Each structure stands twice: as structure tokens, then as C-alpha cells.
Amino acid sequence: MNHFDQDRHSALQAKQEAQRIAFGPFVFQASKALRDLGVLRAIEAAGDDGLALEEIVERVGLSTYAVRVLAEAGLGIGSLVLKQDRFVLSKLGWYLLNDPMTQVNMDFTHDVNYKGLFHLQESLVEGRPAGLKEIAPGSRTVYEALATLPGHIRESWFRFDHYYSDNSFQSVLPLIFSEPVASILDVGANTGKWAIACANHAPDVRVTMCDLPGQLAQARVHVDARGFGDRVAEHPIDILRPELPLPGGHDVIWMSQFLDCFSEDEIVMVLEKAARVMTPRTRLYIMETYWDRQRFENAAFCLQQTSLYFTCIANGNSQMYHSSVLHRCIERAGLAVAEEVDGVGISHTVTKVVKRQQDAACAA
């Protein structure tokens, strides 16, 4: 799907949009302040009548000056409307205040990315996440720093990560379990959410979680708390160390929002590790968000911008990929796409991958 084959602005609109971009960091921080300092909430509560400036001041306990610069910024941003000297919440203001996706995106941008994005050009030129030092000095990737990030930053990271995958898990479980599944290898187990979802969905299935040791320790706590400890095993692994194999013997290998954390060459290496333990019957399911597979342009936009989080903060070399890049990696690893379903959950694609026919024949 190409949402991007047309110039969408007139010359006048383009000039206006250029200024909105040039002042984008102002717009972002003003919008967040309007939300966090209670201004939008107070105005929402006043309904269609809205509030005069001094009425907002009384309700939020800031100075007249502070409320005035914020509320006036809100007019230009479009989150507030001014009717007979009274500020009224617009639809945009409502979304900034109440929409969970907007909240998750905004907090992720501010807490995890804002400071680091200042170093975007350095990251691009040097091929390393030069912005990471702003939240995790001394770390090479965000993944090794995750467990020790300051609480509010870690929370914004996980809320962003989970917001997009949680909705997809329920839709994808019937797909995975449409064939008999005795055991699943969960590569990139994260907090154990997928392992728990599987154990909950199928009373007999066994899951092996693969991840870095620190991450597995956290996942273990969640799994045990849900009472699935006896059916969920662990396999600690630094997947990027070429000499460390994946464990074999599973019917299904699962990689959800995992491969986007790696460069193309690394993805091929990970897929080759999977290929080495796959039989002709093994199904590898890859769940990813591809910007070219989005029904809505806005979803593609969010993914394209999120790529720069990988550039600047996460690892310096991965992204939210175009599906053709992943397909090329699958091919290079000696695997083949058997089936692909778009539109899973909010924005996911699930790809069922198997050994290539001739390779499978050789192994048999």
C-alpha cells in the first residue's frame, strides 16, 4: 500500500506545514504541558461554555502568565478554540487528553526519546545510538539498559511496546493454534506476556522463553504470578552471539516485535539460527509492523517516525521495516513465506515461515 505517491499540499499549505514542523518541539512540549498541568482537563470539564482565562487560573493553580502562554499556544496548535474570550476544548484537545494511543506515544517520545533525538544526525553519521547516553549513559543498546532505566522512562518504554502488541495477541492465537501445537519457542520473550497468553489459551502447551538473562528474570516473575511456572521454561541467550544456538524440538517458533530490533545482517543470522533447528513441520511465525502494510496513512507515519527511535536510542541500526526488507532476509536465511496476514490487532502482520522445499528435502 503506497500512501505516499502524491504531493499532499498546496504551496500555501506546504509553507504553513513547514512552520508547524519548525516549531514542532514547541507544539509537542506545550501540548504535553497543557495535558499534564491540568489545563485541558479543566477546560473539558466546563463543556461547551468553556472557561475564561482567569477561571482556568483559579482551577489549575498556575500563574495568569503561565496559563495564558499555554492556552494561547493551544489555540495555534488547534487543541483549544476561543469563543467570545472563552477557551473551549477542540476534538484535537480531546484526543491529546483522553486517547490512550496518543498518551502512550507522547510519553514514549518525551521520556525515552526527546533528549536523545537532539543527537539524531550524529547517530545517522556514526551508525550508533548517540542519543542513548541521555537516558542510559555507558550503555551500547537500550536493551541491555532496560532493566536499570529510571522507573518513569522504563514505564513509558514498556507501555509503548505493549500497547501495540497486546491487542494483537488475542487475534493471533487462533491462527497459531489452528494446527496442533505441543511446544512453542518464544524468541524475545520480553516480559513473558506471550508465554502467559499461550499458556492461558492452550491448557497443555509448553513454552520456552528465550531472552537475555536479566529480561528472563522479570518474565519469570510474571509467569509464576499467573501460575504457569510448570509449563514455561527458560533458555537464556544473547541472540547476537553467533556461536549460541537456539534450542530445538518445538512445533512453533515465535518472534513478535523482535526482528525490528536488529540490522538486516543480524536478522539473517537470527533466522539462520531458527532454520538450523527447524524441521519440515516447524512453523516460524513472525509478527511485525511494516509501514507499507498499513491501511491508514497515519499508522505508517507513526512507524516511520518510530524507526528513528531505533536509530537514535535503541541500537543505531534497526527500524520499523518495509516488508520487502524482511522478505529478503527470510530468503537469505534459506526460509520461505508460507502465508501472510495483514491487519492483525492495531497494525501487525503475521508471517508464517517454513523451511524452503529443497532445503527441507535435503534435511529429510
Add this chain to the structure above:
Amino acid sequence: MNHFDQDRHSALQAKQEAQRIAFGPFVFQASKALRDLGVLRAIEAAGDDGLALEEIVERVGLSTYAVRVLAEAGLGIGSLVLKQDRFVLSKLGWYLLNDPMTQVNMDFTHDVNYKGLFHLQESLVEGRPAGLKEIAPGSRTVYEALATLPGHIRESWFRFDHYYSDNSFQSVLPLIFSEPVASILDVGANTGKWAIACANHAPDVRVTMCDLPGQLAQARVHVDARGFGDRVAEHPIDILRPELPLPGGHDVIWMSQFLDCFSEDEIVMVLEKAARVMTPRTRLYIMETYWDRQRFENAAFCLQQTSLYFTCIANGNSQMYHSSVLHRCIERAGLAVAEEVDGVGISHTVTKVVKRQQDAACAA
């Protein structure tokens, strides 16, 4: 003029715009990187044919990965268009690359404001420019730090400051000199641009520049370089010290983009200082940019966002005002508006202020 009395979005548009805001810092930094790293320029040079990804890589000397994440971000932003796998510059891309106003705004945002805006909420709550420490640690206001800011930051500050006033000077000179003027008091002389413009415009006029000593030293260099040293005098003053008067005896007092640097109470104090040295014949001209006097909504938008620069970086208590606020200050200082002209230069209003009739009568 109220550009802001209507909700401008449908629900769907509002949700989309909310995500553009939530990812605004990504959009800003990606746009700046696309500009600064030569990607937009290379694509522009290819005209309507555009460039394939690998062709951009060859031309700009970045990795395929770096060009890909940037160019794909550009698609969502709308600065690039994708036609048959070739990237083409859009009108928005053209403005981001070539429009001087966009360049000035973007550099001002990045160099002066970006890091500091992280501290916007702190600034609003505490009434001080909490973001200033990011570019001038230890300074209370940006004005006292101006002369010692790092070169590229100072340059972006002055380019922003001058971009908007330079065009206005030529339009406003005939207005000021429509009556006989022997001497002008230039309050807030900045780099001496106005003094030079006046000396250049009227061969006999004498100008007294008022500003902080450090600023006057720089202004003096510029004035002397233009050969106007004998007609331009100096009066060093920290205008915020209540006990320090302005010098008297001038036909015209000039304050250009000066009062927006102060809080309402401070503005009244400054205007009272002017009032004390004004006779019934003295004209005080105030040139300011008021967001409510803009013909174009986009100009109002830029001013409303710029207010947050004052909140967060400059001094913590001033802004780009609504004209009614300035009018109230003029009234409180015992002065009166005699005449007002909107639409001067890019976005200025010139207000001719005189002593109020009864006050003038008392003084006479």
C-alpha cells in the same frame, strides 16, 4: 482578528493530528537531518525523476540504513513522495530546504530552544526560564548571556531576531519621519540596526542608543563601521532597575521588539520611565508582533509558540502578547494610543503613543 474560533478538525483528522504532535520531535529532527545531511538537496537536484534509495546513498555518502530511515520518515512527514520506488521532493520538502523563514525558525528552535523545552513545565510552575541552563548555565536571563553564548547558538538567535524586524524597518521609517525628528531615543538598541537605519535615512537625525553595556559595545562597533559614530550616542542602562531614569529631550522614543521581553508589571515600569521624560510633543513608537493582529493564522501560530521561548529560555515571564495586554499597560503608565498601524513588514504593528491629555495638561 480571531483565527481560532472554530474547531478545525474532523474526529479522524484530530486523531491523526494528535499523532503528528506526539511524534513532533521526531518529525522536527528528521526534517532537520534530511536538510542538513544533503538528502533533500540531492533529491531536489534530480527533479521530477527523483532518486532511488541507492542513488541517494551514492550522492550523500551515508549508509543505506541511514538514508532509508530518513527518506522513509520524509514520506510520512510529507517532505518526500514515493513514485515507483523513487523519492521525489514535495512542495513541503522544498520549503524545508529553501525557504529562509523556515530555515530561520528551524535553527532557532534547534539551537536555542530544543534542549531547554524539555523543562517547559518546570518553567511554567516556577516562573523562571528553567531551560536556559541548557545553553547558558548560571545565567538568569538570555539577555545577560547573549554576548557569551556559543557562536552557532548566538547566530541562530540573532538571525531569528533580525529576520522579523529587518523587513519592518524600511516600511516604518517614513511613518516616524512624517513629522520633523531631530533626535531619537532607541530603547533596546540590540545590535544598533535601528540606529543605523535612522542615521542612514535622515542625514541630520541624532540617535541615543539605550541597552545593557555589553550589548552597546557590540552596537557601537556596527555603528562606527557604517560611519555614523558622530551622530549616534550611547546611554548604558539596566532598564529593570527602577531607580535608573531614561534620558530626556528626544522627539521620538523607539521601542522595537523590546517590550515583549518583559512581564506586564515590568512593561508598565518601562513605560512610566518613558512617560516621565515625555513632553506633550514626544512620540513614543512601539513596534511589536501581536498574535491577534496577524492576517494569517500561521503567523499567529508562530508567535504563540515563540511565547514559550520567553517562558522557557529568555526570562520566564514575558511573551508575544495579545495587543490588549499592551494596551492595558500603556493605559496604566498614564499614556494613550494616538495611532496604530498593523501589517508593517512581515508581522508587526506600530503603535504611536503620547501622554494622556489630562496628564499632558498637568505637566504643561
